[in-house]
Amino acid sequence: MHDNDIQRKKLSLWQVLIIGIAYMTPMTVFDTFGIVSGITHGRVPLAYLLALVAMLLTAFSYARFSRHSAKPGSAYTYTTDSCGANAGFMVGWCALLDYILLPLINALLISIYLEALFPSIPYWAWVMIATSVVTLINCFRIHILANISLIFVLAPTLLMMVFVYLVIKGIGTSQGYEHVLTMTPLINGDHSIAPLVAGASILCFSYLGFDAVTTMSHETKDPQKTIPRAVILTTLIGGCIFFTASWFIQLYFPNNLRFNNPSEALPEIVLYVGGVFFQSVFLCGQIMNTFASGLATHASASRLIHIMGRDNIFPKAIFGQTSRRFGTPIYSVLVIGLISCLAIFLSLDTVVSLISFGALIAFTAVNFSVFMFFYIKQKQRHGIKNIFLNLIVPWLSVLTIVCLWFNLDAAALQFGFIWLTFGLALFIYKKLTKQNITINEAC
Template sequence: MSDQAPIGKPLSLWQVTIIGLAYMTPMTVFDTFGIVSNITHGHVPLAYIFALTAMLLTAFSYARFSRASKQPGSAYSYTAQSIGPRTGFFVGWCSLLDYLLLPLINVLLSAIYLHALIPSVPYVIWALISACLVTLVNCFRIRILANISLLFVFAPVLLMLVFVYLVITGINQQQGIEHVLTLQPLWHGQTEFSTLVAGASVLCFSFLGFDAVTTLSHETANPTRNIPRAVILTTLMGGMIFFTASWFIQLYFPDNSRFKDPSAALPEIVFYVGGAFFQSIFLCGQILNTLASGLASHASASRLIHIMGKDNIFPKKYFGMLHVRLGTPLFSVIFVGLISMLAMFLDLAQVVSLISFGALVAFTAVNFSVFVKFYLRDQQRLGLKNKCLNLLLPLISVICIIYLWVNLDRTSLLFGCAWLSMGILLFFYKVLKKQNIVITSAY
């Protein structure tokens, strides 16, 4: 094991972007459509515009930090550099909740989809196979993951294009081309700003992935140039995919009246549009999509743990080292894999509502850190440009995130506070241990 950066050919801009898109799970738009359509009264594409705007503001903050720093670690490193290591520790600890739960959720979803396709194999076996497969791939060099992610992202996007084609031809044959060339999916009738914000608060967490690419700095060519670009590209491309797909779903389903279960509308959406055969193919694409997200989220989680291990928050002997031959944080990868295996015993409803807390802490911390570092510490205040970049934009971003905090699920908030309490106990344990070492060495 070694604490040096991995050897081998580094990732390119587009490989990092593909990993970010895989993390975002593009086909999640079908899973959340029925829920958000009910909240927004049939204005899902408009809610995506709200969500994309809020996420672009925060992504810009991440891009600014990644341009100014070669250190990976996402919100953890950026907050530690600008505000201090203690604050960085708590932000990193809260973010870790989000990073650890995403691989677990993807394993859980993969097992659900695979069990639906082949019910003769028990769900527990599918969960175990999914967790082991994702862990095994992540043990090898990151370029292997990038190449697999390209395949797993391309296939679902291709299926989404087929879906769009079927929607256009179906509406054209049934109602005429004038019902295709319309702005009805974006705006029809009156809507309330509060419902759009509520819908956007659900959709914002579809964009998780732009922050994860910042953990790959040490494995990326020219990171101060490519990571900021990858952050913005991941957000924009993901937003375009989400908006386009939601537009054509909303065009075909103006409301939820045709859905038996709006909270799980994906099977009904693809069945009504393409029939039973297309529904089966689409479900296979959804499995690939979930595996792609599982691979990417596993990679990001293991690297965040590795970075925190290098800082001795976790035992450096294990978590802070890279495997000499593989060039990966092998111990951290296996640790995340073991956590993912908890999917064999947990229910989706128990886990999915808990994922928001860490993301909101990270987003708030990074936006505030931009203000602290560039406006206060570096004193970049003169001129309209500096005032906009270092004061106005971070302030607007924090306000947008506050709207999301207001809509945070109560269960997520309670569980997040419990996780934070564990972090506080770990922090004081580290402080007391350090003081004991100092006292012992004095004697």
């Protein structure tokens, strides 16, 4: 391990957790509520529970591998360790798609919100401002980013608590359910399974974030102990936030009849619950929440590019280096910033429809890697415990991911295969030019 690596190990468990939770964007529950409520027939909290169970299985696979290996890189590294450098390259390339699109989406969202608040400033200017600020903060030491993210996560969380209070206060006077202590948001008489699974499939992507913390291993104290805990805790805390918020929203809005536009229900939800002033404050909190997510997604994407740069997938002299002063992968951070500037030319609907392909590839690969590494390679297959941990859990996780594949947007699938084709072309080029992928063993 290089001295610079030692100096960079600054993140504690709570700081890694903050980055993971910020990545999730907890207030997204308000954005997706109208859509999922319509799909599930008013059973959003139950859909979140199903999604939590599904994601916990995959989170367990990430935690299991991160406990074994202190190397960062998430699905890319874990697949490389279990299935070889070639498989790792393809998984890393596919995972990179979502990693670089998410900062772009956050830049889009921040700019849309800010343009709505300050219409005199053009949209393209907000994109440049938001991207520049996020990129600049990511250039500094990672613990600075974690501390800033804490502020931008706590403020929206407090607003969500105020929202819950207002819902409790308004129950009985609204058109929602009459009592807080009711199981109706979970069991409302509709027993259909397919709509519930479809809703849960959408909500699973709300949990993206637990996987991103595994890219922070090099900058975390005692990573083989801290990262596995962070993976599981990020998933559980995110799940608790999503479930609680959706429960109280569902109490107030049993169905979508009161929404003019269910696909953009957030402004109407907070307006009905708290009035015009609370709506304005809440939307400011949403901007903060999105900004926190922008910081976290930018950090994770730049780390993955850096890790792949160290392994000579990308030019090592550029992307494999870190700043001597800040210990951060400056060039990777700047590249993600430049990509995020494409938000000027793209629409939100277009970009959102393209995500998820990389995440599903990564989830599938990590679950398979647990099976390959522990059950096949290390032959940990004797006894009920080993069979359960190394065979049943990973394959059960794969089955849940299959459900997500069936619900994947067609545009995401098409764009994903195009991206995969570019990856294959790069892979073939490296083979023909004898540019070997050199896996960095430093931890």
